[in-house]
Amino acid sequence: MKRISYFLSLLLLALFCGCKEQEQPYVGYIIIERAVLDAAEGSTTTITADTDIPSEMIFTMEDGVDWCTVSASGKEITVKATQANPDPSNYRTATVQVRCGYRTTSFTVLQKYEGQTTLQYDWTTWTATGSDVETGDGGGYPSLFTEDRTQYWHSQYSGGNAPLPHTLVIDMQEELECVSFAIGRRANGENNYPSVKTLQLWVSTDNENFTQVGGFTFALPWQAPDGTIVEGNSPLVPAEEVISLAEPVVARYVKLVITETNNDTGVCQVSYFKAYGKI
Secondary structure (H helix, E strand, O other): OHHHHHHHHHHHHHHHHHHOOOOOOOOOOEEOOOEEEOOOOOOEEEEEOEEOOOOOEEEEEOOOOOOEEEEEEOOEEEEEEOOOOOOOOOOEEEEEEEEEOOEEEEEEEEEOOOOOOEEEOOOOOOEEEEOOOOOOOOEOHHHHHOOOOOOEEEOOOOOOOOOOOEEEEEEEEEEEEEEEEEEEOOEEOOEEOOOEEEEEEEEEOOOOOOEEEEEEEOOOOEEOOOOOEEOOOEOOOOOEEEEEEEEEEEEEEEEEEEEEEOOOOOOOEEOOEEEEEEO
């Protein structure tokens, strides 16, 4: 009996030890920020890997990418453009996979277009609220975060036009350092709608205390660069209004206050909202 009890105890001990979680050995960490290249062929940049792993870094380029090379000396990573960016109005990116010891990570290489100084922030998680909206016309608040200018926020007109000012509050979900903003106009066919006459732009980190940092006034009639006098919707009206700041601001919330419209009804539309940071 004692022998049976002894063997049962050993069996239970073995099962208990086998069920314990295996502790994983520490393998270090590695963090690599984005690398930015100028548009010209031969441009280079150096970034530093934040890591405690002494092993050599091994790089694997994204399939099909042949316009840049990556090498390392210790923690210093050098990225070189082997080709000029052929697109005069768009940047391009590549993903580089990195293996260092037992750790793997990746980082992005961005090659600017000629003259580019800012980069649009990702707006895919942003949300908006406001003083009023015509939900059945244009797509409402979500339309502010799409390139499709045939979709837009429209001020309320059902049951009577909502009074001025109209306000839109954008939550960018995190604090971002911004240097400029773009306010898109509604498009219908070839025409752009200059319904917003005066807009103020305010920023905040807590959605309570706002500071005005910019704005614009686009009054009709308006003289286009070619001398044409524009008095309403027209393809000559710019697709967007850009608000550039003298100094960067840190903000999570941006409030657009529309105080005047180019009509006597007070109705207006905004097709999108963009924010940009230094590249």
